[in-house]
Amino acid sequence: MTAHRLEFRGISKSFGTMTVLDDISLTVNDGEFVTIVGPSGAGKSTILRLLTGTEKASSGDIVFDRQPLSESAATFAFMPQRDALMPWSRIIDNATLGLRVQGMDRKAARAIVKPLFEPFGLAGFENYYPAQLSGGMRQRVALLRTVVQKHDMLLLDEPLGALDALTRTQMQEWLQTMWADHRWTALLITHDVREAVFLSDRIYVLSPRPARIIREIHVPVPRPRKLADLADASVRDIEADILETLLHRPS
Numbered sequence: 001m002t003a004h005r006l007e008f009r010g011i012s013k014s015f016g017t018m019t020v021l022d023d024i025s026l027t028v029n030d031g032e033f034v035t036i037v038g039p040s041g042a043g044k045s046t047i048l049r050l051l052t053g054t055e056k057a058s059s060g061d062i063v064f065d066r067q068p069l070s071e072s073a074a075t076f077a078f079m080p081q082r083d084a085l086m087p088w089s090r091i092i093d094n095a096t097l098g099l100r101v102q103g104m105d106r107k108a109a110r111a112i113v114k115p116l117f118e119p120f121g122l123a124g125f126e127n128y129y130p131a132q133l134s135g136g137m138r139q140r141v142a143l144l145r146t147v148v149q150k151h152d153m154l155l156l157d158e159p160l161g162a163l164d165a166l167t168r169t170q171m172q173e174w175l176q177t178m179w180a181d182h183r184w185t186a187l188l189i190t191h192d193v194r195e196a197v198f199l200s201d202r203i204y205v206l207s208p209r210p211a212r213i214i215r216e217i218h219v220p221v222p223r224p225r226k227l228a229d230l231a232d233a234s235v236r237d238i239e240a241d242i243l244e245t246l247l248h249r250p251s
């Protein structure tokens with residue numbers, strides 16, 4: 001039987017008279033990479049804010065490991081679109097920040113983070129400052145800071161959105177490899193359909209606001225994936241299908 005970690009059951013959310021989310025039901029299974037794609041302003045970030053506790057649903061239930069989220073001890077590691085690194089702190093201190101906030105002392109936090117500098121392509125940059133790193137490297141620091149935190153699920157809000165196209169593509173390939181190695185349970189939000197197809201096991205497509213789920217698409221491409229897989233006809237069909245849904249949404 002599939003192990004759902006996260007379930008949204010009929011979630012709606014309004015701000016005043018404006019309905020943003022309308023009867024959203026979705027699941028994320030253990031070790032699964034799920035992506036939500038949708039038009040700008042549809043309500044994608046609001047979905048993540050319901051999980052981080054910044055917003056509350058107007059109706060419906062959020063369940064984590066079969067418990068209401070409000071009663072569960074689930075922890076989410078959240079990575080925002082901007083890297084949000086502290087410019088005055090060295091990379092090692094930025095990378096350990098999440099662990100320090102969770103109460104770990106500096107030595108223990110460094111011991112966890114340091115071995116990951118190599119696989120994250122950051123070896124030798126421990127004592128640099130964020131301004132001395134490229135955009136792609138800064139995003140890797142932000143992701144490193146996110147994944148080392150004690151978490152049940154990663155929440156990624158357009159984590160590559162601020163990068164140029166080439167760096168973004170390189171980061172997608174790198175992120176895919178990292179995910180294949182670690183199998184974090186992950187919920188990604190993106191506008192980028194190719195990115196969604198390349199990274200995900202499953203994709204939910206949202207309508208414009210008020211956001212409803214209008215498609216759920218499985219991506220049956222074996223892992224590990226290579227960028228060349230995107231050229232495969234079956235993958236291009238999935239991408240075209242999602243774009244068609246977004247552009248000419250069925251009622």
Ligand SMILES: Nc1ncnc2c1ncn2[C@@H]1O[C@H](COP(=O)(O)OP(=O)(O)OP(=O)(O)O)[C@@H](O)[C@H]1O
Nearest residue numbers: 015020038039040041042043044045046047191209
């Ligand atoms: N706290 C709030 N109060 C009032 N309106 C809000 C609030 N938070 C979000 N909204 C509105 O809800 C809608 C959805 O916002 P949200 O940020 O979830 O969209 P999004 O799909 O993530 O957008 P984008 O892709 O452009 O980042 C927007 O119209 C936004 O203005």
